[in-house]
Amino acid sequence: MTQPPRYELLADNLLAQITSGKLPIGARLPSEFELCDEHGMSRGTVREALRCLEDVGMISRSRAGTTVIATQPLDDYHPSAGTPKEIMDLVRSTKLRRPSTTEVVLDRRQAKRLGVPSGSHWYLLAGPLVAKRDPTKILCWSEHYHGDLEGKERFRRGNYNLTTVASTTLEQVVSAEPMREDIATVLGAEPGSAALVVRRTHRDAEGTAIKVSLHTHRGDQHTITTTFRGVSDLV
Numbered sequence: 001m002t003q004p005p006r007y008e009l010l011a012d013n014l015l016a017q018i019t020s021g022k023l024p025i026g027a028r029l030p031s032e033f034e035l036c037d038e039h040g041m042s043r044g045t046v047r048e049a050l051r052c053l054e055d056v057g058m059i060s061r062s063r064a065g066t067t068v069i070a071t072q073p074l075d076d077y078h079p080s081a082g083t084p085k086e087i088m089d090l091v092r093s094t095k096l097r098r099p100s101t102t103e104v105v106l107d108r109r110q111a112k113r114l115g116v117p118s119g120s121h122w123y124l125l126a127g128p129l130v131a132k133r134d135p136t137k138i139l140c141w142s143e144h145y146h147g148d149l150e151g152k153e154r155f156r157r158g159n160y161n162l163t164t165v166a167s168t169t170l171e172q173v174v175s176a177e178p179m180r181e182d183i184a185t186v187l188g189a190e191p192g193s194a195a196l197v198v199r200r201t202h203r204d205a206e207g208t209a210i211k212v213s214l215h216t217h218r219g220d221q222h223t224i225t226t227t228f229r230g231v232s233d234l235v
Helices: 006-019 032-039 043-055 084-093 108-114 149-157 181-187
Strands: 059-062 065-068 094-096 100-105 121-131 134-146 169-178 194-203 209-218
Touching: 006 032, 006 043, 032 043, 043 059, 084 094, 094 134, 108 209, 134 181, 181 209
Parallel strands: none
Antiparallel strands: 059 065, 094 121, 100 121, 121 134, 134 209, 169 194, 194 209
């Protein structure tokens, strides 16, 4: 698995110090030069790490220095993603809490929901998706269906990894459906109420689906907005 960029490692290090109270609200972070010297990083790498913390509302930067202004990041979770990078960022910042694993053969209804052939065999990992920084907060119910032999072996070895999928294309579909009773119980919703479902399908070079993930959210807690810019010539 590819190691995260160095700026992310530094951002995680500083984030841990802030959330643990080692760097409380009002505390000054070391200067950029001090961080460069301490971690053996370039100034550009340090600045990118600080930008990450600034983007989630953790720090305030000025000519006078960098100050901690919050001990928890802003809630920036979004059910859908606009780019592959956003999906990877989502994977890095979330995890499944006490997931269950099983081998399934899809009936016609299940296959239609996943957009794959009926009767196909899959290896399912499912559970509530939570933020790593706050595992008590359930974001959605996630189901991950893996269809290749490598996925099966990872299940057997107990080291299944959601990020390790050798796909060439990724498609995302957002739809609405009634909330299943078992999922409603986990999400604290009414059975049959509106659910927002995000389906992501990984395909190989031949176009065959090798992994499908379903993320079911409460419909009353999320909206999806798309903004188009520079469209004056199109309307």
